[in-house]
Amino acid sequence: MAKHTHAGPGSPGRRISRAGRRLVSGAAILSAGALILSGCAGGSGGGPKPADAKKDVVNLVTPAQPESLDPQISTDSIMGEITLPIFETLVTIDKDRKVQPMLAESFEASADGKEFTFKLRKGVKFQDGSDLDATDVVESMNRWTRVSIAAQESFAGAKWTKVDDSTVKLTVPSASFLHLLYLSSIGTAYPAILPSEVIAKVGDKPIEDSADIIGTGPYKFSSWDADQKLVIDKWDDYQPVDAPSSGRAGKKDAKLKQVVFNFVADASTRTLGIQSGQYDATTELPFDSLDQFKNDSNLVLDTYLIGPINLVYSDAESSPFHNVENRQAVNLGLDRDPIMMSAVGSKDLYDLVWHNMTLDQKAIWDTNVGKNGFNSHDVTKAKEMLKKGGAEGKTITLLANKDYSEAYNAAVVVAEQLKGMGFEVKLDAYEWGAFSEKYREKRDEWDVVVFPFGTETDPTQTLGFLPDRAWYSDDPELQGLLKRFRAQPTQEDASKMFDEMQSYIEKVRPMSRIGDAHNVYAANKDLELDWFDGHFTWWNAHWK
DSSP states (O other), rough: OOOTTTTTSSSOOOOOOSTTTOOOEEEEEEEEEEEEEESSSOOOOOOTTTTTTOOEEEHHHSOOOOOOOTTTTOOHHHHHHHHHHHHHHHSOOOOTTOEESSSSEEEEEEETEEEEHHHHETTBBOTTTTTTHHHHHHHHHHHHHOOTTTTTTTTTTTEEEEEETTEEEEOOOOOTTTHHHHHHHSSOOOOOOHHHHHHHHTTHHHHHHHGGGGOSSEEEEEEEEEETTTEEEEEEOOOOOSOOOOBBBBBBOOOOOEEEEOOOOOOHHHHHHHHHTTTTTESSOOOOGGGGGGTTTTTEEEEEEEEEEEEEEEOOOTTTGGGGGHHHHHHHHHHHHHHHHHHHSSSSGGGOSSSOOGGGGGTTTTOOOTTTTOOOOHHHHHHHHHTTOOOTEEEEEEESSSSSSHHHHHHHHHHHHHHHHTTTEEEEEHHHHHHHHHHHHGGGOOEEEEEOOOOOOEEEEETOOOTTTOOOOOHHHHHHHHHHHHHHHSSHHHHHHHHHHHHHHHHHHOEEEEEEEEEEEEEEEEEEEEEEEEEEEEEEEEEO
């Protein structure tokens, strides 16, 4: 069938969970089983009752809207939450985090790991009514390798080619454990497949026209009222995989007719909305209101890892932190426990980690590099170093984000600790869009920033190794390190290099690790849905 235009019935005009955990009825276990919020009858919530008229709509509430819905470019966690039901990828992961086919019917790698062949499923259509074919895949994947911050380096020199209408081939310069890992890692800047016509229209620029939000998934984009809400609708012509549902793999059955993402920055309003039943689910309960949900029998709760909170230093020459001694001084002087207590409100909702990855990833990313002396809180020594580095008494700008309470609350305490080291501190807070732009593109307008990161797939996606972020450079040491790391053929080989990767961070000090924040998500007890890899999975969800 010929490709259709986009006038068909398609569209008008930052976090990894403890994988596989289920929503727990009656109680929520906060962090590794340490703090239990017991549920009991007589809660104050006013969610839908079984006797209500049948519901086929879910209202989710979240603190901030995405800057963009371009799945290949955007690094906003909320973008992933919204678009995962809209777009699909060649391969994905199941509940055991094993790579499985999705738009590919099958795939195989050559013996030397330099060539991958993907056979496409038959009968798959885009939400504009056009057929998926190899041209769409090749154009999409070649764009992804150019525009995704996750792919630019690891897929450098890679080439996607069409073998026939249902077969594509990936050729890479050298074998690497990263290739299938990134092709199946979905959340932000991920390898979504789009119609080739959309690629031809937008090129390497972000998708701006909502009519171009066209995927192959079980839900399609419907509408977006800026700063208010975004709506996705069930797509009746979706072609599911003929396999049991598992994680993001297998059958996706869209039972809900509509999912509405409500953007509400004010934490109190979100809290009241969840309690009253105005909203059916939330990806994060406000930390300072968790006690209000202890006895709410209308909700089920569980905990998940949001990700690291880091103090990032500007690399602008005008900043006192252009001097590595001043960065090391602040790192030495920080007292992380009160910062994280302010961020999440409980010692059971954070971990202190000395390296770039998270404790949840210990099985593959673990090192003792940086552990000795971590969180020593030596303010006296820090002041001596700052005096020597010419930073004593300097006025600095601390950039903060208003929309995510854990990051803003952490920034308030960081500001006080920096004052205790002798700085004059200006706390500069913005909503997410302006904050993100200033963090990325205007590093001469701030000196330090408290940034809420998501959990990354591998160390090269953390600060210090990321192109177009602070402290990335063409330095031969860094480039040689990255090249050797990406060339490791297996995960085991790559894991052995983590000591060396972390040693580079300890020396350059692009950021100071503060801690891993955990949060609690909630859903109405009458809503049956799964949580996987930091997101609700809206396919297969339904009202009981």
